Amino acid sequence: MEYSEKVMEHFMNPRNVGEIEAASGVGTVGNVQCGDIMRVFLKIEGDVVTDASFKTFGCGAAVATSSMATELVKGKTIAEVMQITNKAVMDALDGLPAVKAHCSVLAEEAVQAALWDYSQKSGVVIEGLKPPKEEHEHGHHHA
Amino acid sequence: MLYLDNAATTPLQHGVFEAMLPYLNENFFNPSSVYKPARQVRAAIDEARQIVADVLNAAPNEIFFTSGGTEADNWAIKGALEASKRGRHIVTTATEHHGILYVCKHMEKQGCEVTYLPVDREGFVNPQDLDAAIRPETALVSIMFANNEVGTIQPMEALSEITNRHGVPLHTDAVQAVGHIPIDVETLGVQMLALSAHKFGGPKGIGALYVKKGTPIFSLFQGGAQERNRRAGTENVAGIVGMGAAIDISAKEISCELPRVSALRDRLIREISEKIPHTVLNGPLGDKRLPGNVNFSFRFVEGEALLLHLDMQGCCASTGSACSSGALEPSHVLMSLGLGHELANGALRFSFGAGNTEADIEKLMQILCPAVQKLRALSPLYDDFLKQ
Numbered sequence: 001m002e003y004s005e006k007v008m009e010h011f012m013n014p015r016n017v018g019e020i021e022a023a024s025g026v027g028t029v030g031n032v033q034c035g036d037i038m039r040v041f042l043k044i045e046g047d048v049v050t051d052a053s054f055k056t057f058g059c060g061a062a063v064a065t066s067s068m069a070t071e072l073v074k075g076k077t078i079a080e081v082m083q084i085t086n087k088a089v090m091d092a093l094d095g096l097p098a099v100k101a102h103c104s105v106l107a108e109e110a111v112q113a114a115l116w117d118y119s120q121k122s123g124v125v126i127e128g129l130k131p132p133k134e135e136h137e138h139g140h141h142h143a
Numbered sequence: 144m145l146y147l148d149n150a151a152t153t154p155l156q157h158g159v160f161e162a163m164l165p166y167l168n169e170n171f172f173n174p175s176s177v178y179k180p181a182r183q184v185r186a187a188i189d190e191a192r193q194i195v196a197d198v199l200n201a202a203p204n205e206i207f208f209t210s211g212g213t214e215a216d217n218w219a220i221k222g223a224l225e226a227s228k229r230g231r232h233i234v235t236t237a238t239e240h241h242g243i244l245y246v247c248k249h250m251e252k253q254g255c256e257v258t259y260l261p262v263d264r265e266g267f268v269n270p271q272d273l274d275a276a277i278r279p280e281t282a283l284v285s286i287m288f289a290n291n292e293v294g295t296i297q298p299m300e301a302l303s304e305i306t307n308r309h310g311v312p313l314h315t316d317a318v319q320a321v322g323h324i325p326i327d328v329e330t331l332g333v334q335m336l337a338l339s340a341h342k343f344g345g346p347k348g349i350g351a352l353y354v355k356k357g358t359p360i361f362s363l364f365q366g367g368a369q370e371r372n373r374r375a376g377t378e379n380v381a382g383i384v385g386m387g388a389a390i391d392i393s394a395k396e397i398s399c400e401l402p403r404v405s406a407l408r409d410r411l412i413r414e415i416s417e418k419i420p421h422t423v424l425n426g427p428l429g430d431k432r433l434p435g436n437v438n439f440s441f442r443f444v445e446g447e448a449l450l451l452h453l454d455m456q457g458c459c460a461s462t463g464s465a466c467s468s469g470a471l472e473p474s475h476v477l478m479s480l481g482l483g484h485e486l487a488n489g490a491l492r493f494s495f496g497a498g499n500t501e502a503d504i505e506k507l508m509q510i511l512c513p514a515v516q517k518l519r520a521l522s523p524l525y526d527d528f529l530k531q
Contacts, residue, residue, distance in 0.1 A: 059448050
């Protein structure tokens with residue numbers, strides 16, 4: 001198992017670490033059973049994500065995908081953020097080892113969970129957005 | 144580079160490579176051939192066998208060379224099961240190395256029954272549990288001598304007293320112990336014992352199984368008559384010679400190395416406990432722990448991430464946590480000790496060997512402390528903890 005240089009760069013120097021005070025939306029996904037927990041904070045003004053940050057407990061890939069996902073959503077409209085898939089996060093990191101693909105899924109879900117929280121708090125309806133899963137089961141299919 | 148993964152493998156001890164070299168070059172002859180040069184190669188194997196036997200206090204005809212610890216473990220279990228007249232039940236522990244555990248899982252699929260003895264918080268088996276688990280149809284008991292992850296040294300003499308009373312053969316996977324703590328198979332009272340050369344400064348690809356005279360065991364391989372008909376296949380001569388040289392050096396140095404390496408272990412345990420808050424030592428303290436083994440869980444931090452930080456700074460350590468092996472399950476050893484997922488996923492193992500000194504501990508602490516701090520700053524679990 002080998003991480004790309006980009007994954008290692010984002011792991012060693014993660015972008016957007018921390019909390020956003022009075023965030024518009026916060027989403028936490030994953031659990032300790034799986035070994036990864038991601039919490040994404042979004043600041044949304046109008047329909048634009050003006051800031052994004054994260055806190056992650058997890059392996060190198062979990063940290064790197066969180067970092068990259070927050071980079072990708074910043075400055076995008078909500079509709080554009082809805083188009084960002086786990087594959088986009090993976091591609092932006094020059095790929096992930098197969099056993100780590102679930103980390104990118106988790107990053108996508110963390111962003112969507114933060115959008116869901118924003119939607120619940122603000123009453124703004126986001127087309128195509130589904131509520132976060134109650135019991136998170138990422139990763140087990142990849143074993 | 145800071146190498147703190149001697150439980151994974153060790154570099155060759157001084158002189159081992161030189162001892163092996165002739166058997167890869169000019170002394171290439173097949174030891175089973177009849178002419179004089181081949182007989183000299185045979186003599187080198189016999190000499191190595193004698194050294195291994197002497198170190199373990201066994202007879203040379205009780206030592207069988209294998210391709211390593213995994214083969215020795217596979218052979219002990221499958222060979223003893225097949226030869227047993229008692230039945231198809233195995234007793235082992237929940238914290239065995241995969242070399243035993245997965246063989247037992249495989250044998251379950253073949254219709255055997257397996258009892259996995261639980262361990263306490265420090266990894267010890269309770270001898271009373273063993274006594275209760277043995278049945279008339281128990282073919283074999285297999286209990287590891289010393290745990291590879293948390294260093295727990297089992298009370299083998301108390302355990303063998305029970306198996307011998309029941310008349311059941313006892314195998315022990317002593318791969319982590321041989322060369323590091325004194326081993327006497329007579330005192331231990333075991334019928335079989337597996338060892339692996341590369342864990343004590345010998346080459347990879349060579350190991351041995353001690354089989355006490357009179358212990359029923361079938362062969363794993365059929366073919367040639369090597370190893371007194373017990374292990375077919377042309378001998379790994381250079382490996383055997385290297386193993387003999389390495390165990391010889393280890394045995395001679397053990398009276399110095401055991402206290403020296405134990406002191407390194409104890410100092411690192413003390414430093415981590417004192418300097419890094421929210422850490423948990425896994426495994427016991429003192430002489431019931433392998434001299435080179437240190438295993439800590441760093442709360443709020445995932446093991447692989449910490450390992451990567453150390454790796455980026457040239458420090459080699461190990462983890463049994465979820466992500467490290469590509470498997471998504473945390474270490475079965477740590478879970479069996481009763482750790483929750485978070486602590487099991489946040490565990491790191493440092494293992495000292497002949498090449499390590501006090502200075503290595505200082506170097507490690509200079510890398511480890513900021514790495515833990517950095518990852519905790521990233522961790523939502525640490526946030527939640529601070530807010531409680």
